[in-house]
Amino acid sequence: MKDQADGYVTADGRQIGPVVMEMKNITLRFGGIEAIKDISFDVREGEIRAIIGPNGAGKSSMLNVISGFYVPQEGEVWYKGARRAPMKPFEVAQQGIARTFQNIALFEGMTVLDNVMTGRLTHMKTGLFAQSFWKGKAEAEETANREVAEKIIDFLEIQAIRKTPVSRLSYGLKKRVELARALAAEPSILLLDEPMAGMNVEEKEDMSRFILDVNDEFGTTIVLIEHDMGVVMDLSDRVVVMDYGKKIGDGSPTEVRNNQAVIDAYLGVAHED
Amino acid sequence: MLYRESGDFSSTYAQDSQTFPIKFDRYRYYFVLFIAIVVIPFVINDYWVNSLFLPFLIYAIAAIGLNILVGYCGQVSLGTGGFMAVGAYACYKLMTSFPDISMLVHVLISGLITAAVGVLFGLPSLRIKGFYLAVATLAAQFFLVWLFNRVPWFYNYSASGQISSPERTFFGIIITGPNTEAWATYLFCLMFVIFSAYVARNLTRGSVGRKWMAIRDMDIAAEIIGVNPLRAKLTAFAVSSFFIGISGALFFSIYLGAVEVGEVFGIQKSFLVLFMIIIGGLGSIFGSFAGAAFLVLLPVALKIVGVDWLGWPTDIVAHLQLVIVGGLIIIFLIAEPHGLAQLWRVAKEKLRLWPFPH
Numbered sequence: 001m002k003d004q005a006d007g008y009v010t011a012d013g014r015q016i017g018p019v020v021m022e023m024k025n026i027t028l029r030f031g032g033i034e035a036i037k038d039i040s041f042d043v044r045e046g047e048i049r050a051i052i053g054p055n056g057a058g059k060s061s062m063l064n065v066i067s068g069f070y071v072p073q074e075g076e077v078w079y080k081g082a083r084r085a086p087m088k089p090f091e092v093a094q095q096g097i098a099r100t101f102q103n104i105a106l107f108e109g110m111t112v113l114d115n116v117m118t119g120r121l122t123h124m125k126t127g128l129f130a131q132s133f134w135k136g137k138a139e140a141e142e143t144a145n146r147e148v149a150e151k152i153i154d155f156l157e158i159q160a161i162r163k164t165p166v167s168r169l170s171y172g173l174k175k176r177v178e179l180a181r182a183l184a185a186e187p188s189i190l191l192l193d194e195p196m197a198g199m200n201v202e203e204k205e206d207m208s209r210f211i212l213d214v215n216d217e218f219g220t221t222i223v224l225i226e227h228d229m230g231v232v233m234d235l236s237d238r239v240v241v242m243d244y245g246k247k248i249g250d251g252s253p254t255e256v257r258n259n260q261a262v263i264d265a266y267l268g269v270a271h272e273d
Numbered sequence: 274m275l276y277r278e279s280g281d282f283s284s285t286y287a288q289d290s291q292t293f294p295i296k297f298d299r300y301r302y303y304f305v306l307f308i309a310i311v312v313i314p315f316v317i318n319d320y321w322v323n324s325l326f327l328p329f330l331i332y333a334i335a336a337i338g339l340n341i342l343v344g345y346c347g348q349v350s351l352g353t354g355g356f357m358a359v360g361a362y363a364c365y366k367l368m369t370s371f372p373d374i375s376m377l378v379h380v381l382i383s384g385l386i387t388a389a390v391g392v393l394f395g396l397p398s399l400r401i402k403g404f405y406l407a408v409a410t411l412a413a414q415f416f417l418v419w420l421f422n423r424v425p426w427f428y429n430y431s432a433s434g435q436i437s438s439p440e441r442t443f444f445g446i447i448i449t450g451p452n453t454e455a456w457a458t459y460l461f462c463l464m465f466v467i468f469s470a471y472v473a474r475n476l477t478r479g480s481v482g483r484k485w486m487a488i489r490d491m492d493i494a495a496e497i498i499g500v501n502p503l504r505a506k507l508t509a510f511a512v513s514s515f516f517i518g519i520s521g522a523l524f525f526s527i528y529l530g531a532v533e534v535g536e537v538f539g540i541q542k543s544f545l546v547l548f549m550i551i552i553g554g555l556g557s558i559f560g561s562f563a564g565a566a567f568l569v570l571l572p573v574a575l576k577i578v579g580v581d582w583l584g585w586p587t588d589i590v591a592h593l594q595l596v597i598v599g600g601l602i603i604i605f606l607i608a609e610p611h612g613l614a615q616l617w618r619v620a621k622e623k624l625r626l627w628p629f630p631h
Contacts (some may be wrong), residue, residue: 090502107487126480
């Protein structure tokens with residue numbers, strides 16, 4: 001580790017910021033099953049951090065710990081230099097951590113625009129009474145937040161489907177709308193749970209480009225889970241590798257690729273009889 | 274074709290998010306308002322007010338209220354009758370305790386009291402969902418009716434156990450009791466209808482409404498974008514009960530004048546309002562009006578056609594009405610769960626391309 005406090009230069013020479021979130025010795029059990037065993041890793045500001053591993057390795061559980069769905073039995077989550085008390089998912093969201101889901105979790109009954117606008121809810125504070133009469137504060141707030149939402153819509157190139165109900169969209173577009181909703185919150189950390197699952201090559205390329213652009217343009221820290229090794233190796237600055245709930249590797253994509261434990265986990269090990 | 278929507282562009286976000294972005298719709302809305310406020314009061318008589326307009330207006334408020342809870346927030350409630358009873362009894366107690374205060378204040382405070390009761394019975398919604406929540410609200414329905422029947426304080430210890438509204442005025446015009454004018458009661462209710470629709474529309478298009486719809490569509494995703502589920506559900510219960518309370522207060526004080534709680538605010542009332550929003554359209558303000566109009570008009574129309582024109586016995590017509598409503602509910606639930614409002618939207622969409630659909 002080079003210079004823990006502020007800067008860090010990745011393997012391919014990209015300057016990334018100080019540690020923004022740190023997982024310390026996280027252990028998560030479901031009854032007798034240990035989904036996550038004593039895992040620690042950190043996330044630095046402005047980086048793209050990938051979590052990879054075979055099926056059932058505990059990657060999604062890890063993301064659920066970060067976003068507050070699961071409370072780990074042991075270990076601590078440190079966020080922005082302070083220990084985070086166990087909190088509900090909506091409180092995590094209010095702290096500036098947004099996420100997408102492996103199977104799309106959009107609001108099917110609403111239009112694309114409304115879905116993206118829901119991402120702005122943590123920024124909208126007018127009370128019930130002011131909103132009842134719309135004029136003035138409520139309308140001004142709506143317009144201001146609409147501007148941010150429209151910027152995201154432009155950015156992800158979904159202007160044309162703005163007023164389409166989400167239930168009519170294709171899978172790839174839904175994934176993009178879900179990303180838009182998460183981005184609309186202007187999160188400091190964005191968690192992506194398999195953003196490219198079930199996509200064809202072209203859609204994967206689009207999505208990769210969007211992820212890189214988001215990181216580049218908004219400086220958003222991104223933690224992503226992905227199965228496609230090519231994508232992970234190209235996108236991420238640092239990679240955590242999990243297998244059976246344990247961390248078996250951590251480092252730059254090249255380091256991880258040459259790590260014997262990782263190769264064993266992915267390709268299997270020859271057993272001596 | 275009636276419509277002209279081309280050449281009508283919005284250049285600001287405020288213009289785009291207004292209720293009627295198309296100019297034609299906007300003028301039609303003003304026109305309807307004009308007719309309702311300026312023309313109708315001069316042409317109606319007691320018969321039309323009592324058999325059509327008052328029930329339509331009052332049920333429209335109740336339907337808007339229930340639609341906020343069921344259609345927008347996705348929390349099924351069968352307690353509408355009970356909450357209307359809360360509004361009615363609150364209004365009665367206020368009218369008899371403070372005879373000098375304007376009816377406007379009484380009705381609004383009745384709404385607020387009902388909102389508080391609604392929040393109380395909405396508390397279980399955090400833990401229970403769907404059918405089970407419906408059963409929990411059913412408990413509210415029966416409990417509230419039982420309460421108003423059994424505790425004499427609520428009906429001022431009257432011998433009959435009924436409540437009847439004394440004569441009260443609004444800006445010096447008599448609007449309750451036996452000596453009312455048709456136009457006065459009509460306009461008084463219309464005022465609340467416009468107010469309710471306006472507030473409901475504003476709430477449902479802003480951030481509060483998006484929170485409700487997020488909870489309705491997927492509560493886990495709603496939580497992950499920062500919606501506090503308990504608060505969102507309880508505001509829905511509060512706002513919904515507020516409107517239902519207003520409608521209960523008007524139903525008792527303006528429309529019926531005297532109420533026996535079990536008869537008027539029983540479980541049938543809950544179902545009636547629920548049917549209104551199912552037929553009219555879940556998650557639509559217009560649907561609330563359409564459903565209320567439909568279910569108020571249907572018995573009147575059937576009576577005119579069946580009894581007056583065809584000379585059928587009254588009981589057959591009454592039973593026929595049950596059959597038709599039941600059949601319609603089933604048809605709507607299967608074929609068009611979003612009700613008349615969706616049919617209207619689809620018709621508009623089809624007509625836009627007519628006669629060349631491709």
